[in-house]
Amino acid sequence: MKAREIVICALFAALMGVGANIAPLLTIGGVPITLQLLIAISAGGLLGSKLGSLSMFAYLFIGLAGAPIFAQFKGGLGSILSPTFGYIISFIVVAYIVGKFFERKTLFTYVGAGTLAILTNYIIGTNYMYLAYIYWVEAPASFSYVIAWSWMVAYLPLDIGVTILALILIPRLQKVLKFHSIRKRSLS
Template sequence: MESRAIVRIALMAAVIGVLGMLPGVMLPIAMGVPITAQTLGVMLAGIILGPRHGALAVLLFLFVVLLGAPLLSGGRGGLGVLFGPSVGFLLGFIPAAFVAGLAMERLKALPVFAAALVAAVVGGIVVEYACGVFGLMVMARMSLLQVLVATAVFVPGDLLKALATAFVAEASYRGYPAAIASRT
């Protein structure tokens, strides 16, 4: 791996960490799963870096969090985050970034904005929710219907994050076309 790729991976991991510094919103209906800005970083990681490097950026971020860095919403970090209700969403960051990057690669025929929007929705929402719903069902001992109702409140915000991701991808591409790995 070339040093430029390593730097981009590290920078994207840092962006995800910084987004965790923004205050999260706790909703009682979601059993302690906060609304955070970090999924925006996960979507951007896959779309900007591509599937492999995007997933590596998320893995680096998660490694630092599991070492104890308080980079998750609310200043959480350490191994304890693996035992909370949001573990499915947290571990879902990895496949979400990978699938978002893969979708972005496959949608080369579309304009950058449209491709990034679709990729963010597929990876950052569909895949992320599939992992998160499963984790919430296991950790909170809730039924599928209960979890779907509880997580429905997150969808509008995540759609806005997908839209923001598409705008950032479009602006990045216009300013520096090599910024989007799948378009070079």
């Protein structure tokens, strides 16, 4: 990796830390409202699958090392036990998937990338949250798999809007910041 690629990955890891704590006091069903999906999608779209997912992995690693960069200024190995940790894992996969779509540029790049980004985030994150509540966090009395997914309905409009915003911004940012040259080099 070149120095510029390392710096860009570090920048996106730092942006993820900021995006995680934009609204640290707002939660729905135990899940804080953040801008992390926007940043994960942007990382994949701007940096490509390899560097985008690497930047999200760096965010995960820095947080697990103890830096308070996860939502609500949390960090450390204990974060693995948090019901929302699955969403952090999903951001690595989201950036990779979006990056793959943008590397192949087809008619369905934006629709496919956006749809799979949200689905991946929800499938990994919600299933992890469900398992966390069942096995190691005290679940609400009437908690079930259906309730875990019904909590996510409240987030869907926000996540769709954030995804659309990210997909609109990516091509504009590529032109301004010339990230496409980074992505092309990272593929070789």
